[in-house]
Every structure is written in structure tokens, then in C-alpha cells.
Amino acid sequence: MKFNYLLFILLYILITSNTILSQKLLNGNIWHITDTHFDFSYQPGGDPDDMCRIYKSSHHKGEDHDKDTQSASPVGNYRCDTSYQLLISAFEEMAKIEPNPDFIIWTGDDVPHLDNSELNQSLIIQSIVNMTDLIQYYFPGVRVFPSIGNHDSYPQHQIAVGPNWLLNQVAEIWSPFLSNDSLETVKVGGYYSELFEPGLRIVSLNTVFYYTQNKQCTNQSDPAGQLAWLNETLSMARQNQEKVLVIAHVAPGYCVKYSVFNFHFQFNDIYLETFGNYSDIIIAHIYGHEHTDNYRLYYSQPSSVVIQPEWDEIDQFLAMTKQQMPSGVMFMSPSLTPYMDPYVPALPNNPSLRMFQYNTTSYQLLDYLQFWSNLTDNIMTNQINWMLEYKAKDFYHVEALDPISMYEAYLLIENTEEMLDIYHYYNSVSYPTKGCDEICRKIQLCSMRHPYSKGFEGCLVVL
Numbered sequence: 048m049k050f051n052y053l054l055f056i057l058l059y060i061l062i063t064s065n066t067i068l069s070q071k072l073l074n075g076n077i078w079h080i081t082d083t084h085f086d087f088s089y090q091p092g093g094d095p096d097d098m099c100r101i102y103k104s105s106h107h108k109g110e111d112h113d114k115d116t117q118s119a120s121p122v123g124n125y126r127c128d129t130s131y132q133l134l135i136s137a138f139e140e141m142a143k144i145e146p147n148p149d150f151i152i153w154t155g156d157d158v159p160h161l162d163n164s165e166l167n168q169s170l171i172i173q174s175i176v177n178m179t180d181l182i183q184y185y186f187p188g189v190r191v192f193p194s195i196g197n198h199d200s201y202p203q204h205q206i207a208v209g210p211n212w213l214l215n216q217v218a219e220i221w222s223p224f225l226s227n228d229s230l231e232t233v234k235v236g237g238y239y240s241e242l243f244e245p246g247l248r249i250v251s252l253n254t255v256f257y258y259t260q261n262k263q264c265t266n267q268s269d270p271a272g273q274l275a276w277l278n279e280t281l282s283m284a285r286q287n288q289e290k291v292l293v294i295a296h297v298a299p300g301y302c303v304k305y306s307v308f309n310f311h312f313q314f315n316d317i318y319l320e321t322f323g324n325y326s327d328i329i330i331a332h333i334y335g336h337e338h339t340d341n342y343r344l345y346y347s348q349p350s351s352v353v354i355q356p357e358w359d360e361i362d363q364f365l366a367m368t369k370q371q372m373p374s375g376v377m378f379m380s381p382s383l384t385p386y387m388d389p390y391v392p393a394l395p396n397n398p399s400l401r402m403f404q405y406n407t408t409s410y411q412l413l414d415y416l417q418f419w420s421n422l423t424d425n426i427m428t429n430q431i432n433w434m435l436e437y438k439a440k441d442f443y444h445v446e447a448l449d450p451i452s453m454y455e456a457y458l459l460i461e462n463t464e465e466m467l468d469i470y471h472y473y474n475s476v477s478y479p480t481k482g483c484d485e486i487c488r489k490i491q492l493c494s495m496r497h498p499y500s501k502g503f504e505g506c507l508v509v510l
């Protein structure tokens with residue numbers, strides 16, 4: 048009797064520990080670091096009108112009694128880039144929550160938002176070197192997959208086809224993370240692909256070539272042959288039965304925060320169509336750049352889902368055939384920097400950190416944890432607190448982050464006013480919004496459901 052009881056306990060421990068073990072084995076974690084924009088010249092006490100880089104002059108036109116609260120706090124300021132304290136606090140928090148992620152995705156924009164007159168080549172390189180060192184310091188031995196951002200260049204946003212001073216040095220800086228083959232493609236185009244392990248390939252693209260502010264490649268149809276390479280790489284991955292995670296800085300489609308299509312039109316649809324041909328192997332795309340939390344769907348047969356103005360209601364969208372269903376999903380993570388661009392009418396955002404979770408057997412993306420810090424509160428208390436803002440699975444009511452689930456989440460958002468309000472609020476990482484009116488709602492929904500240049504206008508008319 049006694050013996051049986053002991054055996055029972057032993058068996059119980061064995062089974063439960065096995066379950067914990069297999070859960071651990073089935074769920075992998077990925078940190079996504081993006082848009083850190085650390086400003087090495089941020090001065091606590093500095094003037095937010097000057098990016099917090101210099102102390103307030105006595106001629107400052109602001110009201111006197113506001114002076115102290117308006118000057119830059121060491122923990123950060125909504126009108127400035129990331130302070131040293133904020134940067135270090137972010138890395139310490141990540142290392143506390145998950146010091147051993149399976150790998151790190153780092154989608155660029157390390158350099159502060161400054162005029163070209165205040166920047167130069169060596170500052171750009173120094174920023175990238177510093178961020179590389181920081182990531183390696185906090186996550187020794189963890190694999191890192193970087194992508195280049197539009198601010199990681201000089202002049203800003205300008206990246207030409209390589210080899211050139213920038214891509215050659217970036218290849219050298221990234222060399223601890225990449226194979227020699229990857230370094231060769233980085234020198235030519237800033238892109239590469241790496242096998243994380245047999246079965247999972249990371250494809251990192253340089254989408255700054257397609258970015259509307261980059262004027263270096265506008266007369267080319269395929270800068271650095273990246274799209275042809277992408278097609279070949281995906282074709283090879285399919286042959287090798289690999290799943291592919293796509294990472295890059297700038298996403299295609301319509302950016303709600305800045306009211307623009309991110310890509311030159313000649314690249315936008317062809318880029319998405321290339322992926323549309325390989326939806327069976329692509330897990331998801333992960334981007335940064337927009338400093339706003341959102342996602343977009345795309346299709347394998349986009350021409351069949353060009354949304355026609357004569358479509359009267361959502362029923363047609365609901366009645367889509369399987370071929371017309373979204374076959375891909377792109378996640379745009381918000382930034383660490385809270386910076387509000389004074390030249391565009393957009394809100395700032397609270398500092399963000401994001402951790403994705405995936406199934407280590409199927410490589411399906413299962414969830415993400417969106418962390419945030421309330422900068423308003425941090426400034427009042429003079430300390431930085433990080434919190435969980437939401438879990439994707441809970442907010443979107445999905446079992447996993449695959450395209451069909453995220454399409455169902457889209458329908459939920461479209462049809463539930465409160466869902467769209469919260470989605471809108473999460474855009475700015477819980478920075479208070481003025482609400483989302485009728486036009487705002489249409490733009491939000493069409494940005495999510497229709498990233499193609501052809502048909503976006505039609506979508507706005509229909510909704």
C-alpha cells in the first residue's frame with residue numbers, strides 16, 4: 048500500500064515534470080528590438096524644443112511655471128529620442144523577463160532623428176556598433192538577426208545599391224551574427240537569409256530600397272536584385288521543406304500613423320505578390336519603422352480581392368472563397384523611442400518591448416507579449432516601470448497568429464466598435480488618443496485588410 052502510494056507520487060512527478068518540459072520545448076521565445084533611436088546627446092534637463100539635446104535658453108518662450116516639468120527628465124520625454132536611462136532600463140527588463148530567447152530580431156533604426164547637418168558617416172556607424180555591443184552584452188551567445196533601417200544611413204533614408212561605405216561596414220559589424228555567404232549579400236544589398244535550425248529560415252530584407260524617402264533606387268525595377276534573390280531563396284526553402292520568418296524594417300502597405308504608403312508604388316505590389324506565391328512556407332513578417340502597433344493581411348491572389356467600389360457591404364468580404372482568404376500576415380511592432388515627430392500630425396507613443404512566442408515543432412507563431420512603460424508616470428515618479436500591455440492571443444481572441452486567425456481577428460475588430468477603439472489605443476502603446484472617428488476607422492481597417500496600392504482607395508469607398 049505504502050509502496051504503491053510512493054510509486055504513484057513518483058509517477059505523478061515524472062508526468063508533470065515531463066509536461067512542463069515538453070511545454071518548454073514546444074514554445075520558443077523571440078525578442079523583437081526595434082527603433083531604439085538612442086540619442087547619445089540627450090541631456091537630462093535639456094530643452095524638448097531642441098530634442099532634449101541642449102539646456103533651455105533664458106529666451107525660451109514657454110511659460111515660466113512650466114519650465115521644470117517641461118524640461119527633459121532622465122527617464123525620457125515624448126518629444127525626444129531615447130535617453131540613456133530608458134535604453135538601459137529596456138535591456139535590463141528584457142534580460143529579466145527572458146534572458147535566453149531562442150533568438151533576437153533586431154529591425155534597425157538605432158540612430159536618433161536628427162538633421163543631416165548634425166549627422167555624419169562615423170556617427171551612423173558608431174550608433175550601429177554601440178547597439179550591437181549592447182545586444183551582445185545583455186544577451187551573450189544568443190543568435191541575433193538584424194535588418195537595416197532608414198535612419199541607419201547617411202544622408203538619412205538614403206541607401207544605394209552596394210558595395211558602398213555603409214553596407215561594407217554594416218557587413219563587418221554584423222559579422223558575429225551571420226555566415227560568410229550572408230555577409231556577401233549584405234555588402235551588395237543589405238539582405239541575407241540564415242537557417243536558424245533545420246526547418247526554420249530567417250529571411251532579412253533591406254526594404255529601405257523601396258522606402259518613399261529613399262531616392263537612390265527609384266529608376267530601378269529590382270535594386271540589388273533583392274526581389275529575384277527573394278524568389279529564389281523562397282523557392283529553395285520550399286524544396287528543403289523549411290518554414291520562413293521574414294524580417295525587415297519598413298513594411299509595405301498603408302501606414303496609418305503618417306498617412307502614407309511606405310513603398311514607392313512600383314515596389315509595393317510586386318513585393319507582396321512574391322510572398323503571395325509562397326504562403327505555404329511563410330510563418331509571418333515582422334517589421335518596425337512605424338512607431339505604431341498594428342498588423343496587415345495580404346493575399347495569394349490579390350487581383351481577385353481588389354475591393355470594388357460597387358461592393359456594397361462587408362458580406363462580399365465574408366463570402367470570400369478559400370483562395371481569396373488572406374494567406375499572409377505582417378506584424379509591425381511599436382518603437383522603444385517615444386519620439387513625436389513635430390512635422391507630422393501624429394501622436395507620440397509609450398516605449399515598447401515585444402516578445403513573440405512560437406511553436407518549436409511547427410514554427411507557427413503562437414502569440415506575442417506586448418510590454419510597455421507609461422512615460423507620463425515615469426516622469427512623475429522619476430523611475431521606469433515596465434508592464435505587460437496585452438497578450439495578442441487574449442486581445443485578438445485567437446489560438447495562434449496565423450493569417451486566417453488574424454483575418455478572424457480583423458472581422459472582430461471591424462464589427463466591434465470597442466475592439467477598434469482598443470486597437471487604436473494600442474497603436475500608440477496606450478498613449479491617450481482623441482478617439483477614432485469614421486474616417487479614422489475606415490483607414491485603420493483598410494490598412495489592415497488591403498496593403499495593395501491597387502484597390503486601397505476602393506476599400507475606403509466600400510467600408
Ligand SMILES: *[C@@H]1O[C@H](CO)[C@@H](O)[C@H](O)[C@H]1NC(C)=O
Pocket residue numbers: 165166167169170
Ligand atoms: C561627426 O559628428 C560628431 C558630432 O557632431 C562630431 O563630434 C564628429 O567630429 C563628426 N565626425 C566627422 C568625421 O565629421
Ligand SMILES: *[C@@H]1O[C@H](CO)[C@@H](O)[C@H](O)[C@H]1NC(C)=O
Pocket residue numbers: 085087170173174177
Ligand atoms: C557609443 O558609445 C560610447 C561609449 O559608451 C559613447 O561615448 C558614444 O556617445 C556612443 N555613440 C553613439 C553614436 O551612440
Ligand SMILES: *[C@@H]1O[C@H](CO)[C@@H](O)[C@H](O)[C@H]1NC(C)=O
Pocket residue numbers: 227
Ligand atoms: C569566413 O570568412 C573569414 C574571413 O574571410 C574566414 O577567416 C573564415 O574562415 C570564413 N568562415 C568560414 C566558415 O568559411
Ligand SMILES: *[C@@H]1O[C@H](CO)[C@@H](O)[C@H](O)[C@H]1NC(C)=O
Pocket residue numbers: 266267
Ligand atoms: C539610375 O540613375 C542613376 C543615377 O542617376 C544612374 O547612374 C543609373 O544608370 C540609372 N539606372 C537605370 C537603370 O536607369
Ligand SMILES: *[C@@H]1O[C@H](CO)[C@@H](O)[C@H](O)[C@H]1NC(C)=O
Pocket residue numbers: 275278279282
Ligand atoms: C521564381 O522562382 C521560380 C523557381 O526558381 C521560377 O520558376 C520563377 O520563374 C521565378 N519567378 C520570377 C517572377 O522570377
Ligand SMILES: *[C@@H]1O[C@H](CO)[C@@H](O)[C@H](O)[C@H]1NC(C)=O
Pocket residue numbers: 278317320321324
Ligand atoms: C507568382 O506565381 C505566378 C504563377 O506561377 C507567376 O506567374 C508570377 O510571376 C509570380 N509572381 C511573382 C511576383 O513572383
Ligand SMILES: *[C@@H]1O[C@H](CO)[C@@H](O)[C@H](O)[C@H]1NC(C)=O
Pocket residue numbers: 073406407408409410413
Ligand atoms: C506545435 O506543433 C506540433 C506539430 O504540428 C503540434 O503537435 C503541437 O500541438 C503544437 N503545439 C502547440 C502548443 O500549438
Ligand SMILES: *[C@@H]1O[C@H](CO)[C@@H](O)[C@H](O)[C@H]1NC(C)=O
Pocket residue numbers: 421423424427477
Ligand atoms: C499613465 O500614467 C498617468 C500618470 O500616472 C496616469 O494618469 C495614466 O492613467 C496612466 N495610463 C495608464 C494607461 O495606466
